[in-house]
Amino acid sequence: MNNLSLKLLDNLNDNCIATSLNDLTHNLKFHFCEDKFESSLKFENFAPIFFNNNAGGVVAGGSYNWIKSKHINKSVHEPATIGAFAFIQKNFWDQIDTIFDVGALYGYFSLISKSMFPQATVFSFEMNPISYQALCQNINVNKHLQIPATRCVNIGLSDHTVFQKKVSVHNFMLEENEEGESIIDIVSIDDFCRISGFKPSLIKIDVEGYQAKILPGAMKTIETKKPIIILEFDSKQQLNKFGTTNKLITKPLFDLGYRCYWCKEQRNFNGGFQQLNYNDLSQEHEINSLSIFIP
16 A cells, blocks of 8 residues: 555544444345346446346355345345445455456446456456356356457465466365365465566455455555555354464454454444454454454
8 A cells, every 4th residue: 555545544434444344234235136147236436237147056056046145135245345346446446457356156246346446457266167157157248348358367375386286176265185076286375476577456355264365365465555454354163174263364464564453243234343453363253254454
């Protein structure tokens, strides 16, 4: 973030930031519509986004069923995450030029971020080959945003880089396995940025605990670029698979001076964001929840 960002944060104390995040989450205005071939979602003041009703996928019943289930009873998927995007758009929109959606699944947040930040280049990272195909189908019906609307990338992000690696992919999880049924490239964010020449100013990470490997492989980029990070926390049970905790995973961000705003119920319109210091983190925060880290 540049000096303008720092000045803005100086003028907004932690309570003001948390209040703004909660207000934007609570007051989201949107319209979801399902037609024969496409479903559309529009947030007030932003371009609509579309989902191909014939897109495939198997995770959570496939793209169509997943999208439909998230909008039952006039709801949306993870209002607090959308509120976080809206807060960033309101306060930092002119500083967001590259967005990494890590764990894009069917492109939901990739497309929302492109709608809110039309000037930005959005990368949609999805390691599941079947979900990736559905992701591409959804991105392809949004050419009104840009051609392509986002850049879809079928790689597994991790703390190291190895090309053409055998892996086992099950829904949201990837495991490097010499007897695996799929072959994909495993790449760290640092190496991806070095190879591609792109560095993110905003990163959203929702990878069911795999952030334990992804963040260590991104720290050079984070230290130099200082992106805003929307990070989903995971349960103690989920993170036990990686031998870590939300507190340990996020310590390097706190060490770099990031400010953390945490929301216990990201699927709730009531928000509930509150500012946390590193020493505030306890067992209460070792649950599936949402955080936004601002440098």
